[in-house]
Amino acid sequence: MSERTENVSRHKLNVRKDENKEEMVQQVITFALMILFTLIAFSMVILDISSYFIKPILLLLAGVQVAFQLFYFMHMKNKGHFMPTVIMFGGMTIALATIITFTTIIWW
Amino acid sequence: MSNAIVQQRGIGAMIWDYITTVDHKKIAHLYLVAGGLFFLIGGLEALIIRIQLMQPDSNFISAGLYNEMITMHGTTMIFLAAMPLIFALMNAVVPLQIGARDVAFPFLNSLGFWLFLFGGLLLNVSWFTGGAPDAGWTNYAPLSSTSPGHGVDYYVMGLQIAGAGTLIGGINFLVTIINMRAPGMTYMRMPLFTWTTFITSVLILFAFPALTVGLFLMMFDRMFGSAFFDVTAGGNAIIWEHLFWIFGHPEVYILILPVFGAFSDIFSTFSKKRLFGYSAMVFATVLIGFLGFMVWAHHMFTVGLGPIANSIFAVSTMAIAVPTGIKIFNWLFTMWGGSIKLSVAMLWALGFIPTFTIGGMTGVMLGSAAADYQYHDTYFVVAHFHYVIVGGTVFGLFAAMHYWWPKMFGKVLNEKLGHLGFWPFFIGFHLTFFIQHFLGLMGMPRRYWTYFEGQGLATGNLISTIGAFLMAIGTLVFLYNVVYTAIKEPKASADPWDGRTLEWSLPSAPPFYNFKQTPLVRGLDPLWIEKMEGRKGITPAEPLGDIHMPNGSILPFLMSMGLFIAGFGFIYQVDNKLWFIAVAVGMGLFFASMFTRSFKDDLGYHIHKEDLIEKGDGKE
């Protein structure tokens, strides 16, 4: 009996270890990617590429970095983060609507 | 700790107890009393407005005072009466409905209340210091940014402080509902009042920051020489309107959604049926909450946003009528075939349905942008929003108070007096506001001090004023009922309405720790399920054990008082820089209290298992 529980808990432990390992791999990958993005961003500016090209690319990279930060480093991809995710995206939607209004019907 | 000991120590101890309390049930009492007082003040202002408009060419109050009166009536009713009364209900009921011992952050709960109260007091001090705010509750720039005197400064500081309290309250309920539900209380088993509180809290979280930003800009324009709203210096007055309504429209849903939830619970309890279309009701609530953020420009159709913007906002506005309609039909179907008991709470709920439907209908009329050019800023709008706010929110508050009074105060409000109060209020309400639709269509503008003889507006206005006095009578009967019940009525049983949700499994009023054992929720309407299976109480989810409770604290009171003092400093430093001393003292008190809170550990205390057993089941 006790042997079996031990086995079960050892099995659980192994599963947890695997999960942690996977998590670690993902974090390292995203971290590397983020550094790569930063390098790209800086080199684009240093190389003096046309600003029509740089601006959207920079914004895109920034957006991806924010997503990495939220989902990988702050664990929003994991279970139990449904409500925070919903509420954060809800807030972003409303902020976006506000920005669109201000930039379309107030200032231009 | 227990109430009995406090009672023996007399009135001073009781006041101290309430000033330092972090118990959600006592904070509910505080919100109720404070909100009720502001409701009476706002009602008095309304009567003065109606007396002024009773006859043509009237000179009952001066034009300037009239402007202050309408501004303070609107501001008081929305921010200082309706909101806190709603928070009173949320505090009294939500933790009980989800099977929690308190809210997630009891300290913040108390802070939220005191911020609201001191903000409200600050606003009303303006009456005695040379004039209240006079630019309307909407406080449009440039009328507000150039209004002489300090009235509008009081508006800005008062609402900033009170608004911070509301924001804190909203966040608190969000966290409470997400994290503190009893085992088995899944989202789709939450009573509708809890659901609507949840969505309302989300709306508060997203809407109030817009107001905060707007108020800050206004503060800097008026007190520190910036020019956000000053067109001559490159500013833009329309920014205020947008920020105000980005907050303002969700705010009207903040006012109505919680009472939607209360009505849902009331209809199902007094029809002895489970709520018809529960999941549709939840869905409609979420949808209303979402759409509520997409329609604010319907208050600005005549500003000149252009036909495209106007059309988009007109369509989204009309879309809200759909989930609202879903709700109305679900309430009707809940009653259909039910065994209906015409208690006072149910009476208010029945009165609400036709009244609110009329208000929604005029809302859709206003929402068609082209037609709104005709209605805008006339009494038609005044009629619309009183039909939804009084016919919805205020009726809902009356209904909910009659329903949950035993849970809050341990006694059932006298039903006879309840009926007696309903009728004058209901008839008075329709007398006051129905005729105002027609006054508006006849061209009577809102917020005008007076009108002339021979414009055909006299009779309508007279009728309207008579109605207002009937509403006052209804309110007085309710107040009398409160006193009468406190003195004459016997103690209520745990479950006077044969209720369905968790709060009715507790004694009326519940012990200060609410649940001796956390309940196990086995479905929607958990108490009803247990009753149907022949059990007396709710199945507990845990063995009897020690209960951890938070200690009371004076710090929230001191923090709010600090901001109150600093508020005066900000308002008057324009005249004399010495007033910065008040800012320093106030902010000093504020930060010192905050520092104390952060660095002094307060781990609360435990109620021991043995004491719980001794007390029996808490039902006395």
Ligand code: HEM
């Ligand atoms: C079917 C739902 C509704 C629709 C379509 C609707 C539409 C509108 C529109 C278009 C206006 C602007 C009228 C104007 O100024 O020309 C308005 C004003 C107003 N509505 Fe509604 N409404 C609805 C429900 C509500 C509810 C539920 C409340 C509050 C509980 C509310 C409170 C107000 C207030 C306070 C104003 C006037 C604000 C002011 O100018 O002082 N409405 N509504």
Ligand SMILES: [Cu+2]
């Ligand atoms: Cu609106």
